[in-house]
Each structure stands twice: as structure tokens, then as C-alpha cells.
Amino acid sequence: MTAQQPRPTDAILDRLTVLHPKLIDLGLDRTERLLGALGHPATKLPPVIHVAGTNGKGSTIAFMRAIAEAAGLSVHTYTSPHLVRFTERIVLNGVAVSEDALLAVLEECETANAGRPITFFEITTAAAFLAYSRNPADLLLLETGLGGRFDSTNVIEAPAVTVITPVSVDHTQFLGETIAEIAFEKAGILKPGAPCVVGPQSSEALEVIERRAQEIDVSLIVAGTDWTASTAPRGMLYVDKDGDIDLPDPSLPGAHQLLNAGAAIAALRCWRSELFSADRLATGISGAVWPGRLQRLTHGPLALLLPPGWELWLDGGHNPAAGQALANTLTRQDAGQTALICAMQLNKDLAGFLAPLAKVVDRVIAIDLPGTTPGHSADDVAATARALGANSAVAQSLDAALCEAASAPTGRVLICGSLYLAGEALARNSG
16 A cells, blocks of 8 residues: 555556546446356355454454464455555465465456456455465455445355444445445345354444344344453453353454454354364464554664654554544553554545544644545644644654654654555555
8 A cells, every 4th residue: 555666466456447437336246247257266265254344344354363273274364455565455374465376366357357347346356266266275254345235245145154343434425324324235245044243333233234134034143242252350251152261362452352352253153163262262362463453563664763762553543433442542551642643535534533532642743645545635634633622733754743743751653544554654664
């Protein structure tokens, strides 16, 4: 999601972006057509756990992957967007797809598509299915790109389990203006014969999911009713119909990650509970890695711009629910002063994201969104933060913002507001 040295796949990825006049055009017809031309690779996959939701999809997949690997399973994952390199999206048996392997499946898809209209996400999803179908594994963890019902990943007809993480307001131009409308789109991944694990939901979202499950006779395993995940004296307590399991704290920080870890455990136990002993669950949730989600950067060029006594954190959350989750986490940690460095895409709810954070931070430093994606101007970000009661300033770059962020002996800086910004930060910090 940021500028890199040219790679063999860059040219073909650029070509694939112009096969459809729209970046997003939800529907399954184009994906199904291309998969048919490729010999139906989506019917030749390992067991699939399909994950939809507004927040927590990637973290839940990270926990599931870590737990499954701790149990000795080979695991493919499909996630989006990427932070630094496109190859992050397609993981084969725990390793990001190689440039050469990616180039091969992309070229095969380009040839089979024969120049017909198809979106970038649709054709690259087809390429991912092609790669997965040719590499045996025990499990495929599949994340929707947008919504669920008409997301191109939803060509999977018989997943082993589905998961719906918390539903909140995002992508309203595609999914609807209300929680109920958005939940309806997410619930589109439910399939007869595949139980669905449901993360914590508002009553409005849960009602929609329950109605859809009843219509197609799907069993729901619902947070707070069929399973719980809560803090315990020595870490985390997971409870379901089979009893209590004492576990260590999840490796990903934040109270919301406790619930994502719980959903991951519920989904895997729903699939094949006999594989996942307490020891394997503990190893997995304490070892999961998911870059750009409340990730602490302790080394590298960006970290070195802060004085001793200051911590550097990074999070790609970009909607009101993510802002609230970040605010909740910040208030639980006593780290001196807190400065935010924030940039955000133009189509995101800037005020909704900043409102909970403005109450708990000492300063917001606004920058323009790196790259070519349209973003709120730094002036607009600063003005919005100021209107919400936060001290704010504008900096000309990420480096400049870091240099002026530390204004006390100790504290922390949180770079936030966009996965594009998170990708830029990770790329810069690895230089």
C-alpha cells in the first residue's frame, strides 16, 4: 500500500486495475465466469472458514491461524488489503506467496479473462483460489473483502464454518446506511449446513443475523450466549458448552482482541474441537501476529525519531468502532502523554473516528494521506480534531509529525486512521 521497488508482478497488477471502470462493483457473476474458465478452482479447496464483519476480521483470522498451526495443521489465509506488498494477501502454508508463483496465477487469470470487465479484487481473488487449489493444506481461512453477500469470496458454496465479527458502520456507499442493512450484507455468507460463529453484536445486527440463519436453517454460536471470553486473574477465560478454559492474555493488545481471540477459538472448536487442546489454544492466542493493528514499533528509522521514554504504536483502524476500541485501550494504559498522528481516506467518517479519541489524547497531529488515494486534507483533520475539543496541529510529513510529537519526558505516539498510512509507516520503518 506504499511505494516499493518494482517487482515482476507490478506491471500485471497495474493492468488488472483497468479491466473494470469501477474499483468496486459488488456481484458474483464475473468471478463465477472466470472461475469457470479456470476449471472451477474454488471447488478444489481445503476446508474453508469464511469470515465477514466490519472490525476484527483480520485479527480473528490471525488468532485462528496461530492456533491451527500450534495444533500442527497447515493453513492457507486470504486477507485484504495488504500493508506493504500484495503478496501478504495470499499465504500458502504459512508463507506469503512468492512473486514468481503470484505472477504465474495472475497471468493465467488474465489470459482466461480475455480482457472482459472484472474488478481488481475479483480477478485477484480468482488467482488466490487457483493458488490454494494447487497447494494442499488442512484449512483455508478466507476473509471477505467488502460486505459478504456479493463479495467475490462468497462463491464458496460449502464452507466448514462461517464467522461474523462485530458489525458497525463503514462502506455505507456500498453496504447501506444502517446497521441492519450492513448486517444483512454480512449475513450473506451464511450457508446451509455450515454453523456460524457470531462475535459481539448490537441487538439490531444480531436480529438480522438470527433472521437470516432461521431462513436457511443455520446454527448460530453467539457471543455472550454460547461462548464468552473475559479477563481472568492470570489472563483470559474462555467458556462454552464444553466448559471453562484458562488461557494466557492474547498477544494482540486491546480488550477487543480478547473477543476476537474468543471468536477464533469458538470457530475452530466448532469445526474440529478434538484438535484444539487447552495447550494448543494457549500457544496460539499468545503467539498470534497481525501487523498494523495496535502494533508497537520498537526499532527502525521511525522509532528512532522519538526520544527515550516515548513509545511508538501503529493501528490501521479507520471507522467509528475502531476509534472507540482504540480509545478504550488507551484509557487502560498509563503511559504519560499521548499524541496521535492521523491521516484518513476521504470516504471515511473522520469525525466519527476521532470523537472518542479526542477525549483521551493530549494532541492530534494531522498529516496528508500518503500516496495517491484521496484523503482528508491535513487541515481538515486538524480542524475536526479541534472542533471535538482536542489540541491539534498540522505537519508536512510523517517524519515531521514524529519529530514534533514528543512534548513531555514520557509518552506514546499512535499513528492511526488508515491502513494506507499504516503501510507507509511499516515500509518507512523497515528502511
